[in-house]
Amino acid sequence: xxxxxxxxxxxxxxxxxxxxxxxxxxxxxxxxxxxxxxxxxxxxxxxxxxxxxxxxxxxxxxxxxxxxxxxxxxxxxxxxxxxxxxxxxxxxxxxxxxxxxxxxxxxxxxxxxxxxxxxxxxxxxxxxxxxxxxxxxxxxxxxxxxxxxxxxxxxxxxxxxxxxxxxxxxxxxxxxxxxxxxxxxxxxxxxxxxxxxxxxxxxxxxxxxxxxxxxxxxxxxxxxxxxxxxxxxxxxxxxxxxxxxxxxxxxxxxxxxxxxxxxxxxxxxxxxxxxxxxxxxxxxxxxxxxxxxxxxxxxxxxxxxxxxxxxxxxxxxxxxxxxxxxxxxxxxxxxxxxxxxxxxxxxxxxxxxxxxxxx
Numbered sequence: 001x002x003x004x005x006x007x008x009x010x011x012x013x014x015x016x017x018x019x020x021x022x023x024x025x026x027x028x029x030x031x032x033x034x035x036x037x038x039x040x041x042x043x044x045x046x047x048x049x050x051x052x053x054x055x056x057x058x059x060x061x062x063x064x065x066x067x068x069x070x071x072x073x074x075x076x077x078x079x080x081x082x083x084x085x086x087x088x089x090x091x092x093x094x095x096x097x098x099x100x101x102x103x104x105x106x107x108x109x110x111x112x113x114x115x116x117x118x119x120x121x122x123x124x125x126x127x128x129x130x131x132x133x134x135x136x137x138x139x140x141x142x143x144x145x146x147x148x149x150x151x152x153x154x155x156x157x158x159x160x161x162x163x164x165x166x167x168x169x170x171x172x173x174x175x176x177x178x179x180x181x182x183x184x185x186x187x188x189x190x191x192x193x194x195x196x197x198x199x200x201x202x203x204x205x206x207x208x209x210x211x212x213x214x215x216x217x218x219x220x221x222x223x224x225x226x227x228x229x230x231x232x233x234x235x236x237x238x239x240x241x242x243x244x245x246x247x248x249x250x251x252x253x254x255x256x257x258x259x260x261x262x263x264x265x266x267x268x269x270x271x272x273x274x275x276x277x278x279x280x281x282x283x284x285x286x287x288x289x290x291x292x293x294x295x296x297x298x299x300x301x302x303x304x305x306x307x308x309x310x311x312x313x314x315x316x317x318x319x320x321x322x323x324x325x326x327x328x329x330x331x332x333x334x335x336x337x338x339x340x341x342x343x344x345x346x347x348x349x350x351x352x353x354x355x356x357x358x359x
Contacts, residue, residue, distance in 0.1 A: 099207055099295075099321055099323060100178070100179060100204070101126065101179035101181075101208060101323075101324050102179075102180060102182075102199070102205070102206050102207045102208070103181045103206070103207065103209070103210065104182050104183075104208075104209055104210075105181065105209075105210040105211075105212065106209070106210065106212065106278055106281070106282060107211065107212030108212070108216070108219055110223055110267075111214040111219060112214065112305070113183070113212065114183075116212070116309060117181055117183060121181070123327060124179070124324050124326055125324065125326070126179045126181055126324065127175060127180040127181070128181045128183065129181070130184055131167065131182075131183065134168060134170070134171055135159075138167055145166040148163060149167065161188070161191050162194065164185060164191065165194045165195060168182065169195075169198055172199070172204070176204075186281065187278075187281075188281065189284055192281050192285070196288070206295075207296060207297065208296070208299070209282075209289070209296060209297070209298040209299070210301060211282060211298070212300075212309060213300050214309075215304065216271065218305075220264060221239070222237065223263075224262070224264075225238040225239045226262050228256060229249035229254060229256055230257060232251065232252070234249060234250070234251070236256060240305075241347075243256065244347075250347070285298050297316075297320065299316055301316075
C-alpha cells in the first residue's frame with residue numbers, strides 16, 4: 001500500500017496544533033478582550049501576542065500528519081497551478097465525460113466552507129442543501145421523519161444517525177441528475193458509511209469530496225477580527241471587510257458584538273473536535289477514492305483565504321464536471337447568506353476603489 005500524499009495528510013494533522021490547543025485551553029482564565037476599541041486599535045499586534053502566548057506559529061509550513069496509510073491513487077492535493085487554467089495540469093484522473101456533481105466539503109471551523117459554497121451556487125446551476133434547513137423543513141411539514149425528529153429534540157435527545165440520514169436523503173433522492181452540494185452531513189465515520197451505502201443503492205454515489213486546508217493560525221486571526229450584527233446575522237472582519245463606521249452595523253447603525261465562541265479557547269476545543277471526527281472520515285473517503293472503479297474524487301485545496309482557494313475549486317469543477325453549467329442570470333438569491341455575501345463583496349469593491357483614488 002502507498003501512503004496518502006503528504007499535502008493531504010498535512011491537512012489532517014494536529015501534532016503541533018495539539019500543543020497550542022492545550023495551552024489555549026489552559027489560558028481560559030485570561031481571555032482576550034471583546035472591546036471594539038482594543039481590537040480595532042491594535043488587532044494585528046494583539047493577535048500576534050495572543051498567538052505567541054499560546055505557542056501558535058505564524059508559519060504555514062506543513063506539520064506532521066496523523067498516522068495512517070492508504071492506497072490513494074486518486075486522492076490528491078490540487079494546488080492552484082495544477083488545477084485547470086492555461087498550461088495547468090491536474091493529478092486527477094480524467095473523467096469519461098460529463099458527470100453529475102454530488103459533493104461534500106470538509107474544513108476546519110472558519111475555513112470558508114460557507115463562503116465557497118455560496119460562490120459556487122451563485123455562479124453555477126448547483127443546489128445547496130443544509131442539514132439544518134432540511135431538518136427544520138421536515139419538522140414544519142410534519143413528515144414522518146420530522147415528527148420523529150421533533151419528539152427526540154423536544155426530549156433533549158440527540159438525533160440518531162439513521163434519523164439524520166432520512167432527513168438528508170428525503171431531499172437527495174428527489175434530485176436525480178441535478179448537481180448538488182451537501183452541507184453539515186456526514187460529520188462522523190458512521191454517518192459517512194450510512195450515506196455511502198444509501199447513495200450506492202440508488203446509483204447516485206458521491207463524485208467529489210473537497211477538503212479545505214487552511215492553517216490553524218490563519219483561522220484564529222479571522223475569528224479574532226470578526227464582529228457580528230446579531231439581529232441580522234451580518235458579519236464583519238477588521239482585516240478585509242470592516243464596517244463603514246467602526247463598531248456599528250452598516251445598515252442599522254446598531255452596535256456590533258463578538259460571538260461567544262469567537263475566542264481562542266473555544267476555537268481550540270472546536271478544532272480538537274474537528275480533528276477527532278473528520279480525520280477518520282477523510283481517511284475513509286481516501287480509501288474509497290483509491291479504488292480503480294470508484295466514482296469519487298478527493299481533493300485537498302490549500303490556501304489562507306477563500307479568494308486563494310476559489311480558483312482551485314473552480315478549476316476542479318470545470319475540468320472534471322463540464323456538465324455543470326453557469327447560470328445565465330441570477331433570478332433570485334439562493335439564501336440569506338448568499339445575499340449578505342454579495343452585499344459585502346460589493347461594499348469591499350467600493351472601498352477598494354475609494355482607497356485607490358485616495359492614493
